[in-house]
Amino acid sequence: MLHLVGLGLSDEKDITVRGLEIVKKAERVYLEAYTAILLVDKEKLEAFYGRPVLEADRELVETGSDEILAGADKADIAFLVVGDPFGATTHTDLVLRARELNIPTNVVPNASIMSGIGCTGLQLYNFGQTVSMVFFTETWKPSSFYDKVKENVQIGLHTLVLLDIKVKEQSMENLARGRRIFEPPRYMTVAQCASQMLETEETRQEGVYGPDSLAIGAARVGAPDQKLVVGTLKELSTVEMGAPLHSLVLLGRRTHDLERDYIRQFAVNEETFDTSYVKGYGASS
């Protein structure tokens, strides 16, 4: 059987009791290691599980899934996913492939950033569609996220922005020359995300949000050193949140008083928070 096991958001102890039982008895244990990361390294997981862990990079998962599934018709194979197996990155393709091979599957849910972001005190009910922010380059600044944010903003909903991470990426040159040399991993920060959002508004000029729009920066959600910072996009564009992973929530107009009372404690500056808040928020429902 193929077991897709969610690891949660922070470290080795965020796995569920059920998930740990499966990992301990699985014949092979893979760790999906390219769409998200835990805050501990593979060695720590191996020590905790008492099992070797095989890193599954994008290449293996997307083109070598049959290698992962080999023997899964008889033995138990565990495929570990940071967060939830069907969270920010769904692994339905792997499940579909398993079905084609008549391999039964079992999913062990866990916390995902999509629900973990509730730690901000914002009601998950009040979130619209989630968007992703990729690293801009000189020549590539996709703004498709902007249209989705606009749809959420028009309704007055919060928007969760998931930030790009680049793991095991090859430079154009190494790719062209077929050299398996990888760039150092990069994780987008809240500050970078806020800056890119403001840059996009500058270009699009549709007034979806601006320097005074309120947002929440979240770092290491679920970890003991989780950090939340509330401020205007201008303030957040220079905020220092520390180690990855980071996420950002653009506050929706329909914010409730209870939500405001809770997030205010994380304000970079309570004065600018209150000023910006009365200007554009609190229009419940």
Next chain:
Amino acid sequence: MLHLVGLGLSDEKDITVRGLEIVKKAERVYLEAYTAILLVDKEKLEAFYGRPVLEADRELVETGSDEILAGADKADIAFLVVGDPFGATTHTDLVLRARELNIPTNVVPNASIMSGIGCTGLQLYNFGQTVSMVFFTETWKPSSFYDKVKENVQIGLHTLVLLDIKVKEQSMENLARGRRIFEPPRYMTVAQCASQMLETEETRQEGVYGPDSLAIGAARVGAPDQKLVVGTLKELSTVEMGAPLHSLVLLGRRTHDLERDYIRQFAVNEETFDTSYVKGYGASS
């Protein structure tokens, strides 16, 4: 310290390793037992934890929070929440009260239905705001959910509908007479939800959805006997999904082919699924 510990969605083994460590050493362990339920009873939890578990009903949490927090400045108090502590039901009020009393808090995330619904194979990115469906009565049929669904539908997003549960409710008469006699618990089924949705469309007549609109019924998400059924609202209005808890997802117009391929396996009737699908879905982006 006050520890808010998520229990996940299914049974006693869905708690995380970190959560279990906290429960085992906590001085008092409360279980929030009125907004959601696990599929196992309190006794099973107590046996698994090796600790007595105190049931915290709405009354205690909303008016007796200081009783829960008593001594939490010195000892560890665990407050267990089905799903995630900040998921479908947020307990920010308890955290705020703890802060007023200078009691440190710690949150242990877990799977929530808000992310667990990803087990349907639908991308969590493509969900709009979440709505709740309450039990209709002869005289009370609130349709505020309809306006929110309409907003999601106009964008083309999926809508997660969380279904009402009634635990420890008193009849009007017993309430009036101050008799602490409680009605048997009730859990809304997918069929009831689909019927009430169609009834509301009949009344509102705004063409937000109809009998041929596709939806997914989900029962016992995350449990070994999890059940998913895809069909038109008409089909789901008579579907039998078994034991609680149930949820429903109204399919959005922007469904991707990958999502369709995955959910089609759960179709009550693949013909009606295909017919309805080509009529109104697959308009990606």
